[in-house]
Amino acid sequence: MAERVKTDIGKAAAALDLDTELMVRLKEGDGASFGVLLEKHRLSVVHFLYRMVQNYAVAEELAQEVFLRVYRSRSTYEPTAKFTTWLFRIATHLALNALRDGKNERLQERLDDDTSDMPVRQVSDRRPSVEQSMVYQAKLDEIRRAIAALPEKQRAAVLMHKYEEMEYSQIAKVLSCSESAVKSLLFRAYEALRARLAHMA
Amino acid sequence: MNCPMESRENAQLLVDYCAGKLDPEWEARLDGHIATCAACGEFARRQRAVWEALDGWDAAPVSADFDRRLYRRIEAQVSWWDLLVRPFRSPLGTVTPRRTLAGAAAACLLLTAGILLERPAISPAPAPNEMAQVDTVQPEQVERTLDAMEMLNEFSHHVRTEGSGSKL
Numbered sequence: 001m002a003e004r005v006k007t008d009i010g011k012a013a014a015a016l017d018l019d020t021e022l023m024v025r026l027k028e029g030d031g032a033s034f035g036v037l038l039e040k041h042r043l044s045v046v047h048f049l050y051r052m053v054q055n056y057a058v059a060e061e062l063a064q065e066v067f068l069r070v071y072r073s074r075s076t077y078e079p080t081a082k083f084t085t086w087l088f089r090i091a092t093h094l095a096l097n098a099l100r101d102g103k104n105e106r107l108q109e110r111l112d113d114d115t116s117d118m119p120v121r122q123v124s125d126r127r128p129s130v131e132q133s134m135v136y137q138a139k140l141d142e143i144r145r146a147i148a149a150l151p152e153k154q155r156a157a158v159l160m161h162k163y164e165e166m167e168y169s170q171i172a173k174v175l176s177c178s179e180s181a182v183k184s185l186l187f188r189a190y191e192a193l194r195a196r197l198a199h200m201a
Numbered sequence: 202m203n204c205p206m207e208s209r210e211n212a213q214l215l216v217d218y219c220a221g222k223l224d225p226e227w228e229a230r231l232d233g234h235i236a237t238c239a240a241c242g243e244f245a246r247r248q249r250a251v252w253e254a255l256d257g258w259d260a261a262p263v264s265a266d267f268d269r270r271l272y273r274r275i276e277a278q279v280s281w282w283d284l285l286v287r288p289f290r291s292p293l294g295t296v297t298p299r300r301t302l303a304g305a306a307a308a309c310l311l312l313t314a315g316i317l318l319e320r321p322a323i324s325p326a327p328a329p330n331e332m333a334q335v336d337t338v339q340p341e342q343v344e345r346t347l348d349a350m351e352m353l354n355e356f357s358h359h360v361r362t363e364g365s366g367s368k369l
Contacts, residue, residue: 038268046267047260060264064271071275076354136257143258162220162255183213190216190251198247200254 019083026074034074038067041084044164045091051159052095054148062094081173088164088174092156099152139200146196154189161186205231206240215241219248312353 019040025033045066050059069090128136147155153175160166160174168186172179205211217223218231235241264270 038271042263042267046263050260051258056261060267063263064267064274067271068274068278072278072351139254140258143254147258162252180210183210186216187209187213190248193251193255194247197254198250200250 020079023074023077023079023083026071027077034071037070037083041087042067045087048088048159048164049091049095051147051163052092052152052155053098054144058098062091062098065094066091082170084164084166085170085173088160088166089176092174095156096152142200143197146193149196150189150192154185154192157182157185158189158193204234204238204241206238206244212244215244216248219245219252 019037022033022037026037042063046059046063049062049066050056053059053062066087070087147158150158156175157171160171161168166174168179168182172182175182175185177185203211205214214223214227214231218228223231231241235245
């Protein structure tokens with residue numbers, strides 16, 4: 001089925017080269033390369049972790065740990081896999097550990113909150129009405145609950161597939177499983193999400 | 202074409218179709234199929250609804266001081282290494298082979314002392330339920346040990362690098 005799915009090999013290879021080159025430069029002592037990697041991947045790592053643990057403070061703390069581990073591993077880094085695969089492997093590992101350790105025990109509490117930590121939607125010309133805001137928050141809450149209800153691995157797979165636009169092979173490497181296992185995880189996850197969110201159309 | 206809903210493997214095609222991830226040839230094939238297949242049409246409608254709902258989940262911008270906090274942590278760690286390596290440096294700032302050996306020995310000594318201090322006193326064999334409790338703390342211990350190994354690895358690399366520098 002792989003040939004049925006669009007792949008942008010040129011773009012991916014270029015990105016692979018750049019990230020790998022930056023890591024190799026960092027290994028050789030060029031500290032500025034770390035800054036470039038951080039700038040490039042900071043947002044996606046924090047957002048992935050936020051959607052996994054659904055708590056901004058915990059997500060940022062975990063993201064700091066991810067980049068700290070990247071920096072600490074610079075001397076032993078070997079470019080055997082795509083940089084983002086390695087990066088998200090660290091991020092997923094930390095997120096799963098945090099979920100299991102109960103670091104996100106405030107999750108349910110947060111979901112029941114008035115979602116005050118949620119981003120403010122930028123509307124260029126006019127502010128949303130109170131009713132619009134309430135509808136938006138209610139929908140957001142439903143989405144967050146639906147994602148939070150997924151088993152951890154299914155959640156990670158959906159987030160990487162949907163928001164990081166990763167291919168099945170890369171998700172498989174991040175989660176250390178086969179491509180068919182990833183497809184199965186995604187199928188079950190989307191099945192659950194369709195049952196909970198399809199009415200939102 | 203066969204209906205993708207006939208197998209789970211092919212149903213994944215519909216997920217890719219709704220995500221706009223199919224190549225144009227397969228997209229056209231599914232367009233044609235969905236126009237005549239009610240089950241696939243319904244599946245696609247519901248999957249698109251999920252996709253659009255997830256699109257609406259914005260994440261907040263990262264804190265303004267994220268980088269500053271990270272660099273402070275990195276700096277603290279580097280300073281820690283400097284402190285550790287400082288006693289083994291020669292006056293010229295290089296690490297001599299003899300000093301390197303002494304450093305490695307000291308690091309081993311520290312690690313051994315750490316392990317011995319962490320070990321609980323010898324006591325009679327625990328009851329089965331106590332053993333279960335011990336099992337529950339193991340992942341944290343493993344995590345700590347891995348961190349310690351990682352730091353030692355980096356320390357030896359650091360020392361090796363400086364050692365080779367001193368030979369030059």
